[in-house]
Amino acid sequence: MTYADGILVALRHLLREHRECFCIGQGLWSPWYVGNTMRDLEKEFGTARVIDSPVSEAATTAAALGAALGGYRPIVVHPRVDFAVLALDAIVNQAANWNHMFGGGIPVPLTVRAIINRGGEQGAQHSQALHAWFAHVPGLRVVMPSTPADARDLLVASVLCDDPVVYLDDRALYDVSEADTSMAAVSLRDVLPRVRRAGHDITLVGTGHSAHLCGKAAELLARQNVSAEVIDIPVPGPVTDGAARVLCDSVRRTGRLLAVDGGWAACGFSAELVALAAETLPPTAWKSAPARLTLPPAPAPTNGRLERAYYPTAETLAERARELTR
Amino acid sequence: MASPDPATLGALADPAQYHEPVDLRDLPPAKAITALDTLLLIRAVEVCIGEGVRAGTIRCPCHLAIGQEAAAVGMASQIQPHDRVFGAHRSHAHFLALGGSPRQLLDEVLGRDTGCSRGMGGSMHLRDVAHQFWGSVPIVGATIPIATGAALAAQMDGRGALAVTCFGDGATEEGVFHESLNLAATLRLPVVFFCENNLYSSHLHIGLRQPADSTCRHAVAHCIPFLRVEGNDLPAVVAAMRQAADHARSGAGPFYIEALTYRWRGHVGPSEDVDVGVKRKDDLAQWKLRDPIGRLAAALEQAGHLSAAALSEAQAHARAAVAQAWDAAQAAPDPPQAALQGRVFSAP
Numbered sequence: 001m002t003y004a005d006g007i008l009v010a011l012r013h014l015l016r017e018h019r020e021c022f023c024i025g026q027g028l029w030s031p032w033y034v035g036n037t038m039r040d041l042e043k044e045f046g047t048a049r050v051i052d053s054p055v056s057e058a059a060t061t062a063a064a065l066g067a068a069l070g071g072y073r074p075i076v077v078h079p080r081v082d083f084a085v086l087a088l089d090a091i092v093n094q095a096a097n098w099n100h101m102f103g104g105g106i107p108v109p110l111t112v113r114a115i116i117n118r119g120g121e122q123g124a125q126h127s128q129a130l131h132a133w134f135a136h137v138p139g140l141r142v143v144m145p146s147t148p149a150d151a152r153d154l155l156v157a158s159v160l161c162d163d164p165v166v167y168l169d170d171r172a173l174y175d176v177s178e179a180d181t182s183m184a185a186v187s188l189r190d191v192l193p194r195v196r197r198a199g200h201d202i203t204l205v206g207t208g209h210s211a212h213l214c215g216k217a218a219e220l221l222a223r224q225n226v227s228a229e230v231i232d233i234p235v236p237g238p239v240t241d242g243a244a245r246v247l248c249d250s251v252r253r254t255g256r257l258l259a260v261d262g263g264w265a266a267c268g269f270s271a272e273l274v275a276l277a278a279e280t281l282p283p284t285a286w287k288s289a290p291a292r293l294t295l296p297p298a299p300a301p302t303n304g305r306l307e308r309a310y311y312p313t314a315e316t317l318a319e320r321a322r323e324l325t326r
Numbered sequence: 327m328a329s330p331d332p333a334t335l336g337a338l339a340d341p342a343q344y345h346e347p348v349d350l351r352d353l354p355p356a357k358a359i360t361a362l363d364t365l366l367l368i369r370a371v372e373v374c375i376g377e378g379v380r381a382g383t384i385r386c387p388c389h390l391a392i393g394q395e396a397a398a399v400g401m402a403s404q405i406q407p408h409d410r411v412f413g414a415h416r417s418h419a420h421f422l423a424l425g426g427s428p429r430q431l432l433d434e435v436l437g438r439d440t441g442c443s444r445g446m447g448g449s450m451h452l453r454d455v456a457h458q459f460w461g462s463v464p465i466v467g468a469t470i471p472i473a474t475g476a477a478l479a480a481q482m483d484g485r486g487a488l489a490v491t492c493f494g495d496g497a498t499e500e501g502v503f504h505e506s507l508n509l510a511a512t513l514r515l516p517v518v519f520f521c522e523n524n525l526y527s528s529h530l531h532i533g534l535r536q537p538a539d540s541t542c543r544h545a546v547a548h549c550i551p552f553l554r555v556e557g558n559d560l561p562a563v564v565a566a567m568r569q570a571a572d573h574a575r576s577g578a579g580p581f582y583i584e585a586l587t588y589r590w591r592g593h594v595g596p597s598e599d600v601d602v603g604v605k606r607k608d609d610l611a612q613w614k615l616r617d618p619i620g621r622l623a624a625a626l627e628q629a630g631h632l633s634a635a636a637l638s639e640a641q642a643h644a645r646a647a648v649a650q651a652w653d654a655a656q657a658a659p660d661p662p663q664a665a666l667q668g669r670v671f672s673a674p
């Protein structure tokens with residue numbers, strides 16, 4: 001099963017088993033926009049439940065919120081998270097606050113699925129990873145799977161969750177594949193970080209594509225006799241106490257932390273992870289100062305050479321980890 | 327004459343019509359010939375870029391305007407030095423029609439430091455202020471309110487300048503489009519809303535996205551005068567744009583133009599038949615008979631201003647100029663590594 005298959009399997013399951021689920025967004029009838037993640041769903045479930053929409057991010061997202069209040073479980077799809085920026089009122093002002101500002105106990109089962117692109121010379125407005133924006137907001141749950149099984153199981157969990165969820169999948173992971181597993185029913189609030197690989201010299205942590213990179217870097221490091229522990233945080237918003245504990249336990253063992261993120265450093269998710277560890281662990285727990293590896297503080301360029309310099313790779317990550325363990 | 331139904335394209339949407347030579351109207355032959363040369367240049371550049379994409383030499387997403395050249399050239403015909411024009415993801419033709427250099431465009435799609443955006447933006451982020459092109463971006467609808475604000479600045483300047491925003495039918499589905507029309511009409515801003523309705527937004531026909539196929543109804547809703555034209559009829563677009571520009575410059579407020587046209591290639595990339603994974607209707611062959619170049623050239627031939635030989639010579643000339651620019655562009659330098667972080671703020 002590939003990561004893209006995982007998403008497709010989840011959507012098919014949701015549409016088949018839950019009559020209150022429907023999808024709305026741009027490109028849903030075109031494999032070009034959403035890869036194979038929604039292939040032929042409109043043929044199987046009809047165009048009334050898989051709705052390819054006008055170019056109207058703000059309206060489709062807020063309309064999905066309205067339908068969620070009416071008892072449905074809509075999945076809004078934005079082929080780039082950059083386009084979801086046009087829907088921020090619906091997501092941030094409305095969906096995130098709805099339950100709290102009206103006194104609590106109000107289900108808001110809205111899922112906003114947005115896709116992150118990295119590379120392909122698509123430039124500043126088609127390549128942003130904005131998960132930290134969403135994770136900043138109380139009331140939103142943010143999901144960033146890094147493996148096919150998580151892509152599947154956490155999408156189902158997102159849609160069945162009664163809180164608004166921003167589910168961010170990453171095009172660069174679509175072809176990642178692993179052995180088939182059976183679907184696991186999970187509740188988003190119980191999802192803990194995954195220790196993808198055990199190690200004792202350094203903790204590498206990230207979410208989504210960055211967690212994937214950490215795994216690759218750990219393999220490179222193993223060949224150089226550096227034992228890296230890899231922690232994948234599939235639910236970056238909110239990071240629960242239980243989740244923070246998994247991270248801190250790991251750093252307590254390794255004494256070193258490299259937080260990797262596909263977004264920018266400033267006020268970003270890597271900053272959150274370092275802060276969580278720094279607040280919890282005593283100074284004596286650290287063998288070296290915690291570090292971050294992120295995008296440089298610049299928009300995505302289109303020039304191919306600058307683009308290659310822009311994105312961290314398993315190699316640059318391993319190099320940084322080696323520096324910390326030296 | 328009864329004013330046209332603002333919601334319905336009618337015969338304009340029928341690809342079997344408007345194949346005949348255009349009416350040259352009051353367009354002087356010399357101007358028509360210059361316009362034809364610009365159409366040919368744009369076509370040649372777009373074909374060249376399409377080949378570059380196919381060969382993998384160009385890797386940024388390119389949305390080609392082949393088939394839509396007359397809309398761009400007609401729009402550009404009324405632009406004066408203090409004006410400001412904005413585009414979108416499909417803006418190579420706007421850039422070239424305004425006088426932008428083919429070499430700078432090719433360098434940009436190749437990501438070179440010598441490109442119009444110094445290699446930082448590629449095909450979807452073009453700018454050439456020296457030729458009144460203030461910027462094109464791929465967030466659909468984004469430059470409609472920006473152009474509205476550039477018109478506000480022009481109004482404050484009081485020099486009779488105007489702003490133009492070029493966008494597609496898909497962009498009229500974004501909220502900011504409607505907000506901008508309302509704002510511009512209320513403040514009587516000198517802005518021309520220039521919609522190239524090519525019936526498609528990526529893979530979806532307008533019939534699957536809107537309850538009516540003409541976007542002029544939105545102008546009516548905001549009390550903005552409008553003209554709808556056959557967008558592949560160069561003299562007609564020029565005439566409509568002249569009326570729009572005169573109106574805006576006179577202080578009478580915004581104007582709306584809908585130019586009905588059709589793109590020959592897929593939404594993105596050079597392929598004709600497969601459009602972002604979905605096969606289009608089989609009417610492309612008909613649309614090719616409504617070729618903006620063919621219709622203008624035939625009219626000029628009929629009127630005795632152009633011979634078949636002169637036309638092929640002009641075509642060959644355009645292709646040769648583009649081929650030369652393309653070859654030269656291959657040797658252009660990449661931006662330096664320092665550009666990545668050195669160009670984030672206005673001064674490094």
Ligand SMILES: Cc1ncc(C[n+]2csc(CCOP(=O)(O)OP(=O)(O)O)c2C)c(N)n1
Pocket residue numbers: 026055057083086389415416464465466493494495496497498524526527528593
């Ligand atoms: C805000 C936003 N939503 C969606 C997209 C994806 N997209 C890119 S071009 C396009 C089609 C726009 O159609 P139209 O405005 O008619 O222009 P055309 O491509 O026909 O020139 C879409 C939906 C985008 N770039 N930005």
